[in-house]
Amino acid sequence: MGGLCILIKGCVLCDISKHEIPHATTSYSYDTAAGSRINVIFEVYETKNKKGHNERMMVVPQAHMKEIPDFSMVSRALGLLIEAFEYRLRERNYNYKEFIVLSDKYSNIAGHWHRVASTMIGDDSELIAATPRIIINREVLNNS
Numbered sequence: 001m002g003g004l005c006i007l008i009k010g011c012v013l014c015d016i017s018k019h020e021i022p023h024a025t026t027s028y029s030y031d032t033a034a035g036s037r038i039n040v041i042f043e044v045y046e047t048k049n050k051k052g053h054n055e056r057m058m059v060v061p062q063a064h065m066k067e068i069p070d071f072s073m074v075s076r077a078l079g080l081l082i083e084a085f086e087y088r089l090r091e092r093n094y095n096y097k098e099f100i101v102l103s104d105k106y107s108n109i110a111g112h113w114h115r116v117a118s119t120m121i122g123d124d125s126e127l128i129a130a131t132p133r134i135i136i137n138r139e140v141l142n143n144s
Contacts, residue, residue: 052124064112
């Protein structure tokens, strides 16, 4: 099985595993149009800048990827992020009814695909309102 090992020098997200320990990891394999098999590793890390939120985490592919080519791969990455974030909220006994998963549309880190899970209340409410997002209802998540 082949791996995807493209790292871009100077990319903060390509270098993150050198300095941080991931909270969660998963991999996803897929076949390219050329017939080779690619394995992508996704990792969840805390964000450096909390922007006034109690908790913020992100999922990022280990290799430098500007876009994720497959919906199933995006689903796997988002599932890992949601699971890790929910675990963190439970671990710290937060009673938030909802949290959000944000696209990287207004990210300070361009060019490396990632998504951020965050508590709803912080210093960036106007930016959150303008950002494509998924609202996760914890009651639905935990009672299904």
